[in-house]
Amino acid sequence: MSAGTASAPASAPAILRTASAREAARWVVAHCRGTPWLTAATVVTTVAGAALQVLPVFLLGRVVDGVVAGAGSGEARELLVTVGVLLAVALLLGTVAAAASTYLIGRLGADLLARLREGAVRAVLGLPSARIEQVGHGDVLSRVGDDVAVVSKGIRTAVPTLFSAAVLVVIATIGMFGLDWRLGLAGAGALPAYALALRWYLPRSAPLYRRQREAQADRAQAFISGLNGIETVRAYRLEPLFRERVARESWRVRDLGIEVFRFFGRFVGRENRAEFVGLVLIIVVGYVLLETGSVTLGEASVAPLLFHRLFNPLGSIMFTFDEAQKSGASLTRLVGVLGEATQERLAGSVPAGSGSYPVTVEGLTFTYPGSERPVLKDVNLTIPAGGSLALVGATGAGKTTLAALIAGIGTPQAGSVRVGDTPISGLDEADARALVSILTQETHVFSGTLAEDLRLAAPGASDAELMDALRTVGAEPWVTALPDGLDTLVGEGGERLDGTKAAQLALARLVLGRAPVVVLDESTAEAGSQGAAELERAVLAACRGRTALFVAHRLTQAMTADRIAVLDAGQVVEEGTHEELVAAGGRYARLWRAWREAG
Template sequence: MSATGTRAPSATLSTATAREATGWVGAHCRRAPWLTAFTVLTTVAGAALQVLPVLLLGRVVDGVAEGESSAVLVPVGAVMVAAALLGAAATALSTYLIGRLGADLLATLRESAVRAVLGMPSARVEQVGRGDVLSRVGDDVAVLSKGIRTAVPTVFSAGVLVVIATAGMFGLDWRLGLAGAGALPAYVFALRWYLPRSAPLYRKQRMAQADRAQALISGLNGIDTVRAYGLESTVREKVTRESWRVRELGVEVFRFFGRFVGRENRAEFIGLVLILVVGYALLEAGAATLGEVSAAPLMFHRLFTPLGAIMFTFDEAQKSGASLTRLVGVLKEPSEDRLVGDAAVTPPDRAPYPVTVKELTFSYPGDGEPVLWDVNLSIPAGGSLALVGATGAGKSTLAALIAGIGTPGAGSVHIGPYDLAALDEAEARALVSILTQETHVFSGRLSDDLRLAAPEADDARLRDALRTVGADGWAELLPDGLHTTVGEGGERLDVTKVTQIALARLVLTRSPVVVLDESTAEAGSEGAAELERAVRAACAGRTTLFVAHRLTQAMAADRIAVLDAGRVAEEGTHEELVALGGRYARLWRAWRQGSETDRHI
């Protein structure tokens, strides 16, 4: 909902389990078998070639100790150099291939997540809030993208190197291998302590960031409403509170990771001490050569770099894992099977329908108190009704329900002969068009942007729609007219022009009922009057419901309904409600005083 609405703060999109996320990644890798196989082969080859020089070093030490000639040792040294160079090349190729595979995975996941969000029922989007949706297709994609570029290649390559190096230690001498393996219990305990605690902590951090985004979006989208009702300090406190929550979780994550690093360092110390002690004992007993005993601690030390890389990138890997589970979770959300163009409901072109709201009660899932209580309203065919009331009164919730977004817990909403609860979203869109303050211009030609509402419309019909809302003047002055690229990368349009484009789309639709939820709230005072004229023109001959941001909008409506705590407190014309001296009259006096103050400033 907009800033004037109410939603259940606990409702969020689904989050996948670690097994489900891993299964999705595995399925993606199976769809690219050659790239996956070559990536694994180069990673293993690079790790083996990095370990080979350490093994050969033991051979050199034994050769020197036994007095072998340089003719024997020089070829060994040449092989060591060649192995190091080839290992570096294989590792570089492996890093590239992992990045390539990860980039393909991210592109597929991002497209699937966006497709899932676009196909999600509007009621679900409104329920969870745009902050959660945007944080997933925005922040989580960014986190996962960074992880794929940095953490994922490091962790995968380092993990393979750890396995190869451990096998190399056992290849030197099984007893030295067992000594090095003595550090494994300490590593395992450290990971068993860290992993079960870290994943929920990172998910909690991502959810906190989503809540912060929702608080920011709600406050900014409804900034004029916030100012009108003097709620600046309330909104600021909420944003501050959510920001501090994100900050505190960030500090907690950092401290937690520091404790994990300490446990890993203790494991390294235990392993190195065991290898030195066992190696000395074997050398004294003549059970191992000097080369083997010398190479073993170097081989174990060779583990320090990949293990350290894993530790210092595990933080990023865990964040990526948390974002992955959130993105894969979006794919589990139900979606609408049919598009608007598939709607079975086909009302007569521009024939207005009446709107009847009868004994409507609505609660968000997980909320005990209903947002709307026993609401009864009616708008005659072709008539208009304005909803006014304080923030949180339920205006946007009622507007969304009348637009077919959500299902009442009790009561009904009828558009003409149709009960909205019996229709799917495509059918509801054929009956009702909704326009909120969150208007948007997509990057591309102006004609394509307008045809989102009417794909079959020709240029003449597009120009008529622009003329209806008073946008034909500036549209004709564009470099290429209707074919001018607008939005990102094209002609930048101000708020008034963006809203006019949204209203022109509204003109192009065939829906007999229009719901406007503070659709002109973002316009400044200079463009407000112009847009209000455009709104009246776009809604002419259609049944219209306004969520009034400016009380001048309410004055222009046939009737006004005042909502208070989810109930209809007053209903009548502007003159009747002012004469009544109730809630609307007080709002009207406050509005006039505020307008006069603005004029004096």
């Protein structure tokens, strides 16, 4: 896919794709088939554990029949000893089987989660940049962050419980039919009530949980958009508007949580009615069969105990079904990402030639779909090879749009961007990323070791090369202070990195990527004043020897560039060095005076 076709069509959905429940189930089954021995061992140990849990109930029936038969004291003692030994053996073997089953289910689930996480991250990294901009970073990050965490929790808690409980239900049901087919049918009489409860619950619950996950993604997007533009929000006194938006999305999440809780309570009531129906039928049918001599008292006693034995696993299923449904909703969102149209290549190659390239922008005009007013109009700029240019201007002037187009994100309606002699629109996204790296203020720390996070930019980099990159951006002191250095876990479940450290990590990835042209879109905006000064030094070090474009949030950063361009309403209205623009007394000079007075 070329950069000229990178923009998502207007008809593309506003959020990433979500798979159907059937599609997600097919993905899980296909994964289990890929690990046949582990899957088979999991099933065997789970079935064995369930059978050993049911065995004591049948042994109790043997005791009852022995007492009814009037066995002598010696026979009764022998029967009790035999039953006691069998109970002890069943308890020991059942404990071992249950432990093995839990371990194997955990291993199978961890393997599934690892493949799912790897596939989802691979798919997100392969998404066209225009598609990511269209759906919003909140939806993307909630998939590879929140949804992975929800599925991970479900695999650790809900999945083992559900699978073990379902197998126990099947074994106990088979046992009732083994006593007498009529007792089995009596127990099965509860199935229509269960089926009606599930038929009422399942079609309504999956969309409800999906809506809850989407609402959480919208809330995340509201937070991200507000925090990322905090200075602009403050400058234009937009705090009440953003607070209202975050509050609205938070109330939406809360209301959906209450709706889910009430809905699940109604489901539990329907399940309790099904249990009552089944237990009454078994007791009545067992009494009739006992009166006619069709079953023994022991068998008639075992049947309701077996059915009652189902209450705990069925209760476990019900009380973990809430977590399972959440995991299922997140699973469909993750599997849906796997079905998104992605780039075949994630890594491109830089054309042979010199180590740095000039950037030339000629007659660039860009209008967003559905808008009649262009964001950029006939923009002309040149950045010499190895030089730097800072873009400044008010919010809405077109700085971020221009930076994105130079990085190959989106297609202009007129004009061109060339890196060296190469039109950026003639490259696919992999080659465009190899030629131009873009870094925004929306830095993300991926779950895993620090080394794995850095190697996203350079998979073949050695530990020494990773440390060199960290040293370049000033991150070496705090990295060496970590418990395990490069092997320290970071991100979700690991070491928490503050805004300055996360930005340094992103800059280190920029260094490792070795793209000859770099675009930095307000990459130091989220740090405090001390952190910003530190990051500005890191930015200069990371960009040394490369052609650089800065979307300057702070005018102190603009000062460090070779030249400065002032954008207003999508047009370049001033261009020159810091000293030249201050001396000219124009728009930049006024911005500079206001900046110094505010400081």
